[in-house]
Amino acid sequence: MLFLRTRGPEDPVRCLWAYDTTTGREELLADPRAFDAPPAGTDDVDRVRRERSRDHSAGISAFVTDADARRAAFVLSGHLFLLADGFTRLGAAAPASDPRFSPDGGRIAYVSAGALRVIGADGAGDRAVAEPDGPDVTWGLAEHEAAESMSRDRGFWWAPDGDRLAVARVDNAGVPTWHLTDPARPDAVPRTLRYPYAGTPNARVSLFIAGPDGRVEADLRAAEYLVDVLWDDTGLFAVTQDRPQRTMRLLAVDPESGASSVLREDTDHAWTTIVPGFPAHTADGALLWTVDDGDTRRLTVDGEPVTPPGLEVFRLLGVDGGTALIAASDEPTQTHLWTWNAADGLVRQTTEPGMHGGILRGGTLVVTSSTLDGSAVAVRPSGGGGTGTLHDDSAAPDVSPVVRLIRAGRSELPTAVLFPAGHNPGSGPLPVLLDPYAGTAVRRVVASRAAYHVSQWFADQGFAVVIADGRGVPGRGPRWERTVHRDRADAVLADQVEALHAVAERHPEMDLGRVAIRGWSAGGTLAALAVLRRPDVFHAAAAGAPVTIARLYSSHWQERYLGDPDEDPQTYERNTLIADAPNLRRPLLLIHGMLDDNVLPVHTMRLSQALLEAGRPHTVLPLHDASHMIARPETAEAVLTYEARFLREALGL
Template sequence: MKLSSLGLALFLTTVSPALLPGFAPVAVAQQKQNITLEDIWQKGTFSAKSVPGFNWMKDGRYYSSLSKGNLVQNDVTTGQPVQTLVAGQDLKLAGQSQPLQVDGYSFNADETKILFSTDTEPIYRRSSKAFFFVYDRAAKKLTPLSAGGKQLYASFSPDGKRVAFVRDNNLYVTDLATMQETAVTTDGAFNKVINGGTDWVYEEEFEFAQGFQWSPDSRQVAFYTFDETEVPEYNMQEWGPLYPKDYRYKYPKAGEKNSVVSVSVYDVAAAKTAKMDVGAEKDQYIPRILWTQTPNLLSIRRMNRLQNKLEVLHADASTGKTQVVLTDTDKAYVEVNDDLRYLEGGKEFLFSSEKDGYRHLYLYDMKGKLVRQLTKGNWEITSIDGFDEKKGLVYYTSTEGSALQRHLYRVDLKGKGKTRLSEAGRGTDAVNLSPDTRYFLNYHSEAGVPAVVSLRSGQDGKLVKVLEDNAKLREKLGQYNLATPEFFTFKTSEGVELNGQMLKPVGFDATKKYPVLMHVYGGPGSQTNADSWGGTNYLWHQMLTENGYIVVIVDGRGTGARGAAFKKVTYANLGKLETVDQGEGAKYLATLPYVDKARIGIWGWSFGGYMTTLALTKNADLFKMGVAVAPVTNWRYYDTVYTERFLKTPQENPQGYDDNSPVQHADKLKGKLLLVHGTGDDNVHFQNSVSFVDAMIKANKDYQTLYYPNRNHGIYGGNTRLHLYRQMTDFVLKNL
């Protein structure tokens, strides 16, 4: 059966997954194929398609993308190319016969110039360096941005006349008319001072790496300086050559010294730098800077080290004088996001807060006086996606429909006219709104159903065109023995209702007893149990159901989308209630007539690895086995920003660190454990697994370990994932 684009989109968002290709009745399931690890990790059998390289252009009617070495302009209403903006053959330097191998690009504001990047080299999770080139579209001229080595974060000024970038921990500005390069700072040095970028912990936990911003009028550049001289170094060995190489970098573990952070503004015309007054306290965080819509006015967010007080400062960029205009506090912690938006006209700004128990939108005047609360209810917004200045409309994603789902809504600045723009029905929508809000790209998926990418109207959410329906993937999935995800809830012995998801083997027989593997992450504000396409772990879980296992996910206390009280109840005792709830999940499953209560296992990665080691020790009688990948085993080993947000410092709360450290409970281990870690993990250090192994040896406990040389926290590259999941699969089959 073939459907039109409109019919297809409506079909996907309204029918049950059981009626989609890939969810055939049990009666014919035995004729289908079984998933293999090679399908998931080597052949790309189940790779979902998207709309690659999508970048909105200033006219919301078009987007640009790289295609076969060319930069192409596409019509969003058809998805078809309308013109070649830059031919790959034009990207040649003088005297060179071959064009650049471009891996990224960005336009200036009027789209007359383009920054192309080549030979991009990743550093940590969000940082990378590359060679950048400036392309003048009118002259068809390509010019290297700098001859001094690779650059980071190269960015056009809004007027397109200059480019700022970072090299060797210093900030530079290049005048494109003369290609004259000016060093804004000169004191940058590795492991000492960073200008224009962030240190490791800001990049990882505050989720940004570029540490400078152009002012809207292009006259100034605001930038960070990190003095990390006093931050202790962590040393990782890089294995391979005859003598392993040391890699030392600044990593502030809980309770240790952080970087001293300052904010300055460079006046381009005057070639002068003014330092902003962020207060006398050095042991604090500056997690965001943002130019307002008012000339010469910079917004700075400041937090105390315990992160339970967030202040919005307005700074005079010329003098550095600051004023606190808004303060948000919490008994536990305040989280940082990108919801702060300054409105045109310089009179008001949007801000989100959990102060009424759920994250909602608030409108303030520039002096910090509350104008009104724009959204309210026992649900929360998860992002601000766009703003229509002319009509005064805020676009946001929220959990109003269900804590398991995400949908797009719109509300005006009076808090009226709230409209759901996502289609009615289940699932999760992730959106990419055009700058003028005329259109949005919608990525809609459901549990067990891969994403449909569609273009929709920003006015009413109506479908314009399906750009990618993943029909081939759904057809492919229909050839395999796939279980239908089932959502459920249960109440713990304390009366707490928890959400769960279950995959039962195809051909499930309620009169039989099945082993269960639970999957957990469980970190503060996270959500593993969601009505969305589950990706590779979902496919691996499906493979396990083909081997006769039930796979279950339970989101316990501390996870997100259910309000501040549910999330922050774990404060200062990280791991305690979360472990209780995974145990309660196992106890609930044990009451089901088709579950073999003697064969319940658990696995997780990162925080989920931490939860797995705790489950196997503190709940040793409930779990037969577990697989812990890259786990934290002692929060004293993890970084300041994340750990202290939820536990305070170890000096203030030593019991919170020690009482729920798996290292302290190694002697309770009974089940089979596979412990996995990458030796090059710059995030959760290999030290965590070494410490836990040492504790198990002292307790005379048996275990299995699997380490991956030089692999980072993601443990990937080449055959790595295939190898890892083969070992995990074998361990489950042998021990559960």
């Protein structure tokens, strides 16, 4: 088994390791510091890929292997490396990205300068399969919306026989152009970004089958979005969505002619949900898909549900022969592993309360577990022989979260509560800090200690911390997710107020006269919204990277929930904060990375301008070296310290 891990608790550089599942022996295969390559993130494609995947690490961030894991390939700072009998730096075009072995392991396809290329595993025969045919065209890369919103981070797929490739052609010519400038480097050229925001043209994405005799275009039936592609022994398939995302189709594509037929069409009055990992086939060709059945998202095999009502399917983690491995749960604060095959049916693989992930290959199951007691990686080899555990060098954190998980209010909102270390309920009133995300992509309230280190640190600054997952947050079924259709502001805010008051009834030491809220991204939007629209409840806020103008956010993401801004501009106005600026009468801290290409800095700048013109004092903390994620630990630590100081002073502590 191959895996990535750093060499110590303070080391951010990921290395490639091997683990012998029969002996439990570990071996270091590749330390990036031993290679003659510039630092990670020096080429733009690598930087964008790390941003889309929220990858804070340095070193090797991803690798691929051939079918037997005898060879491994990875990109380091734009250069393609091969591990077989020792390491070889292949003479691939640089900067290279996203290498993928052919099924026989003899060739590697990769992308460089917007072109899809293939090189032999021996370093010979590097050639272009498809090259840009326009200044705004790329081949083999996922466009912004696919990588950020659709869970598709790739743009090409090998045929099972290795003779051809399916490749996405992306034309960004019609997409709005934005520019990001680092104000601390006035000598630097601004970065140009193609960013489709709500109501504006998307990238034109088409699918071609490329082979020795040329290319043929697949008929995607005028779909707006290419969600995913699957090419296996069963055939070539494409998943598409229309622009409103109310229709999702599974198309069977003829690789010879490009003609397509509709195998399945799912519709929903609000939106159809992309479930990562699907579609897939078992070894005997059975189709794995999902169906939204009332309050449950269920796994289907050839159209028949095989998971019970109440067991929510989150992701397909892989297929090993006839066995599918899924992440699912009947409890919104947990994720568990289940396997399904025709012989054994549905079998639960994890039971300890927590967040479990994994991978299944060759009969060996690897389980990654994060619980309220800690984290571990267990290896269950095929054929039995006992469970092994990967060595973990993680240092004990400076804070040790003590988390109380409850259901709060009439809606039974999953809620986490944290107090200062050594808190005595009779020691006096405590100010309250809400620390939500409350977005539709991430559950914050989970049975995992790793999720609460920052929250516990804030608690140790003298707060009772409350985290609540309200309407729209995954884990409680399709109907619950769609309760935020056309309203991602007032309904979401109301849930935070409900959770706050419900928790305070249980813990009377909470001082509802001193309530602050903080958050980032969707949580930042909610924090700013809270002090603007409910100053009677919230007395201070720190809002990081907030979306303040609904129309200026990502098209695929925003239109899913709010619809077409030209058809329903009132919905976008209700979910925009600019008009609320004159209502501010509480301390508000706005934080934004000036290089943020997900929630662009325009959101904070325009809200700040509106507050200034309305005569409303506020504080803005610009981060010149940060994007949507704060990669530098020194900056992240300084921001948290500043936030804590700001909120304490705002509440008069």
